[in-house]
Amino acid sequence: MRIIPLVAKTGSPEGCDDDSGVVRKLDLPLTRREFLSGSGLLFGSLAAGSLLASLAPSAAWAVELKTLDEAQGATLMALGRVLYPHQKLPDAVYALLAKDLDAKAGASGDTAKLLADGLAWLDHTAGGSFRTASRKRRLEAVKSMEGTAFFNAVRGQCVTSLYDNDMAFAVFGYPGSAWEHGGYITRGFQDLKWLAAPPAEASPPPFF
């Protein structure tokens, strides 16, 4: 599988769209990185030829952090992958977790400290670096923190950050809103063929 490299483009840097989660066309010249005011940057690219790459305006994505640093952001992404391990979900989705928690850290010093302490503890428990630890060791480290305020904060954020965005919808095969397409009355609401159709008294034909 070929990976599209991050290439310089013109315009101002933007992250993922807050509302839709759509990865916007990213204009991210690495050479101008010093102009970014944030504390860290997470970036990557969607696999070429993948469903998502065909949907996104650009295969390249980046998330700018304001409060957390890059290592903390990357560790949160790795933690997200242990909590909700979806091979088909790209890193760009897990970066949304870091982005949303970064925003919360920016809004609350207590949250910033909770995250910083929790991430440090994760690294410590995993033998120095959570990100580079073995799969088994990462899982053990996360299990040891289950039920803590840090764990609950990150896991709770995963529910919306990972699953409420267009990339996740596409990966899991959920089309979202359908009324603008006329619903499913003519688009397969009863197209299941591997079971016999119920009789008309149980399920009358649709009205047209």
Place this chain on the structure above:
Amino acid sequence: MATFDYSDDSVVVVIGSGAGGGTLGNELAQKGIKVVCLEAGKRQSSALFINDEWKSFSQLAWLDRRTTSGTWRIAKDFAGLPAWICKTVGGTTTHWAGASLRLQEHEFRARTVYGEVAGANLLDWPLTLAELEPWYAKAEDKMGVTRTNGIPGLPGNNNFKVLYSGATRLGYKEVHTGRMAINSQPRDGRGRCMQLGFCFQGCKSGAKWSTLYTEIPKAEATGNFELRTGAHVTRIEHNDAGKVSGVVYVDQDGKEQRQKARIVCVAGNSIETPRLLLLSESSKFRDGLANSSGQVGRNYMRHMTGSVYAAFRQPVHMYRGTTMAGIVRDEAGHNPQRGFAGGYELETLSLGIPFMAAFLNPGGWGEDFAWWMDHYTHLAGMWLVGEDMPRATNCVTLNREVKDQWGNPVPNVHFDDHPNDVAMRNHAFTQGERIYQAAGAIRTFRTPPYPSTHNLGTCRMSSREGDGVVNKWGQTHDIGNLFISDGSQFTSGGAENPTLTIVTLAIRQADYIARQMSEHAI
């Protein structure tokens, strides 16, 4: 639309515009009675509804602070969200799925039929099914319920096909696409269901009955009905004679207003209704209004619920079409040989990816959770809903430690599952799993109850004054011109989705109020 003066003490004030309040307000207005309807939420429309689960939740759900206690799992998973109900014009009829089933004859006589159940506070209704049948018929006609009044059933979607196949292979007989207040063909100026798949988020085609676009505009057209939105009632006032005289509310601009009234009808759903009676405590009524029995807020019921999801080798796409697309009724009766009193229904249900992540297994994580999400397109789902036991200790009380945005104590909802609820849930989980296994499921999953949408019983009907809060008309035992007009009136829960019965009681109550007014009894 009419407007009435704050000092007009001839109006009937209806608090809430959902299944109870919206229906009652329209029925009264049609009879020429002046109604001021106070709705805490804003007015949306089919055009404004958002078919996105979290955004819609923000638009429609009641999100004011609430607290929880008790051993129910909700208190741990959703501590601040005991109920999934709405704060908007139309109330929870914007969100409901449309299932419209009559209560069964024996369910009105729960205490007699089930006998003494330890730890339960069972009571017979002061009503019979025979008494209610003509009113049920009016409600079914009003709401356009399928499989009544010559209205055909809805076409079943893929999720229903799976349910039907498994249930009939298991030997269940009464399996069909339900009695639904969703148009299967155009009726009452509304079109037929387009199978949008977002019944819970407000029906964008208007095929599903909601007071928002049926009862309320019809009431407004009479010239006897004024709807005030963003009007959050904080207190019901009374006079020296002990009759209610009006209500105090915070208006949409945050200003306190006082509306005089001849009669007050409370329909704020079974958490806010008892809370408002309790908040209205006075030197004359120290335990809150209409609470001489001590039953206000008690006997809180939420139905026995749970869900079963199943994964199949081939796709289902359960999200396509009506959310509650079909039903199995064979377990709805009372058959104590199963090890519990009362019965339950099995109804299809579907969630989108965002709510599946939130509700499939709250607090869950890891490989197994991810497996279920990865198989989303191959899942079928059903909801289990059955009768739960009323308990005096399951109650809505004022939490004086926590205040809402207006400085008033928030409601605390305390709930402990009764052993009967647990036994019924386990039976229903097992049968739900067997249905899907019979249809070829490769795995099944038991999803615990969501925050409650069926909230019942906190101002229950009773023939004796000491046993409940209201009489068979919803009129409070203590105060003749104070009525309860929502599911709080239910003496027991029955197995069926409650909206049809709430609407039925509201139509009947309107006739009673009109009669009492013309006789100058109130």
